[in-house]
Amino acid sequence: METVTNLEPMRKGDRTLSPQELQIQRAQRRGAIIRYVVLTLFGLLMLYPLIWLVGASFKTNEEIFSSAAFWPKEPTIQGYIDGWQTSTPYTFARFFLNSLYIVIPKMIGTAISSVIVAYGFARFEFPGKKILFGILIATLLLPDVVTRIPQYLLFRELGWLDTYLPLFVPQWFALEAFFVFMLIQFMRSIPRDMEEAARVDGANTFQVLWFVVVPMLMPAIISVCLFQFMWTMNDFLGPLIYISSVENYPVSLALKLSIDTTEAFNWNQILAMTVLALAPSLVVFFIAQKYFIEGISTGGVKG
Amino acid sequence: MGGDNKFLGMAYVSPYVVGLCLFTAFPFMASLYLSFTDYDLLSTPEWVGLDNYERLFTRDRTFNKSLSVTLLYVFMTVPLKLCFALLVAVVLNYKLKAIGFFRTAYYVPSVLGGSIAIAVLWRYIFAEVGLVNMGLTAIGMEPVNWFGDPQNALFTLTLLRCWQFGSAMVIFLAALQSVDKSLYEASSIDGAGKWQQFRFITVPLITPVIFFNLIMQTVQAFQEFNGPYIITNGGPLKSTYLLPLYIYDKAFKSFDMGYASAIAWILFVIIMALTLIAFWSSKKWVYYAGDKRS
DSSP: OHHHHHTHHHHTTTSOOOHHHHHHHHHHHHHHHHHHHHHHHHHHHHHHHHHHHHHHTTSOHHHHHHOOOSSOSSOOOHHHHHHHHOSSSSOHHHHHHHHHHHHHHHHHHHHHHHHHHHHHHHHOOOTTHHHHHHHHHHHHHSOHHHHHHHHHHHHHHTTOTTSSHHHHGGGGGTOOHHHHHHHHHHHHTSOSHHHHHHHHTTOOHHHIIIIIIHHHHHHHHHHHHHHHHHHHHHOOHHHHHHOOSGGGOOHHHHHHHHHHHSOTTOHHHHHHHHHHHHHHHHHHHHHSHHHHHHHHHHHOOOO | OOTTHHHHHHHHHHHHHHHIIIIIIHHHHHHHHHTTEEOOSSSOOEEOTTHHHHIIIIIOHHHHHHHHHHHHHHHHHHHHHHHHHHHHHHHHTSOOTTHHHHHHHHHHHHHSTTOHHHHHHHHHHTSTTSHHHHHHHHTTOOOOOTTTSHHHHHHHHHHHHHHTOHHHHHHHHHHHHTSOHHHHHHHHHTTOOHHHHIIIIIHHHTHHHHHHHHHHHHHHHTTOOHHIIIIITTOSTTTTOOHHHHHHIIIIISOOHHHHHHHHHHHHHHHHHHHHHHHHHHHHHOOOOTTOOO
């Protein structure tokens, strides 16, 4: 701390600072240092479970039990090899592929339908708009638990059990109110001049949406896709209810299966598969973090 | 814009209307109907009037336990999580170098959210010979039976959700950044300290966002499923048997769809009642600065 404060008078160049100014500066600097220390310590506390997880996945079972340190003494990838095989006839490759079969149609369907519906709300007047918008906001608060059982019965009637259809078809109808709301907020902040100019030039509203609005809305659309990717990868209850055969399991169910069936204390296998299950979400987050933060602060979000 | 715009607007929102009827409104009503029936998935639903509700409130000990555990969980998790989120947001609102890095770091656990992998991780971190107990032993403290002891299990689940304060924090941060800086300057000339500024300027100005976070987090906490299901499976001694678990077991394990719907409706009514109370009380404490907030 001393060395830092000693530098101050020189920084200001030719003007020497009065004792009061120096004092204020010193106090500010001390405040900043305290903040850094607190942020770093608390941040480590926050992230250590995840850091430990990665280290532990390369440890032997005996070492996981005996050390809280991150770095494995005898690093081994045996946990990954054994865990990947699973106790089922399928490897985790199958389960990751299954997750993609859910994520991709869900993401694309959500983005397309939410943009179309948000456009309708943000740019047109029609009878009943206020009521419908009210309902949209109210469904943000509607707990899924009320509609879950009849939805299950509906999908059973349709013969969709043990398929992925119940997991993504509802999302093709812009049913995630949060996304529609978020897109409406973004659209409100886009000036309408270009849209009006395109209209004057004879474009129809759909062309305006596709060629003018969608390009400007791209960051928000990316946010929608990313959140949907994350939530779907993380979803457990949906697959738990609808998917019954192991060959159709997504990663989340496969992971649950491996805690249930792996003999007690084969921790490194489970931790290794936990790392892999988190990896896609983490990679996506680090590549595109600004879209998450923008999306969340525009729309407010669950999670 | 011309008259056909009316129809265009309706056309654009029509996918939502169709989906809403099919997957929300109809199941919503059906769920209420089912709650007055006895339905095992095989025969047709049989109308039993208020039987399910009567059974829940007068004869079902598990329901009573589950309800009180759920309320306890929500009333512990939501305030703790919001306090953390606000506190960290205030600290992260200072202009510091590398602040973006810290914001990201604090947000990471929430991004992974309710993921099953995180629940698995939690289960191993707080196991009897898990990371936390190894840490406690290393600094000379007694290890704690985090999930085995009914006194601690629910609290340990609460910790998991408090660790994931990130999305509430990001919303707070956005609100803090829109607070007019000149208010702080003016008040510090008047001699207000940091705490007074926080209490009398910051908090009142961000009440709309506090309100929003409060509602969203409450609705969410009432629906907690993954944590207790994966980590404790409701135990020990049903100390973490939250209502969503009970509903799941009744509906999808014992196929008692009518009874499960009744529990779901009670949960729904509680959430709605609390939300309405919050909305009603918000008139007294939520401050909207003109029409600045849209």
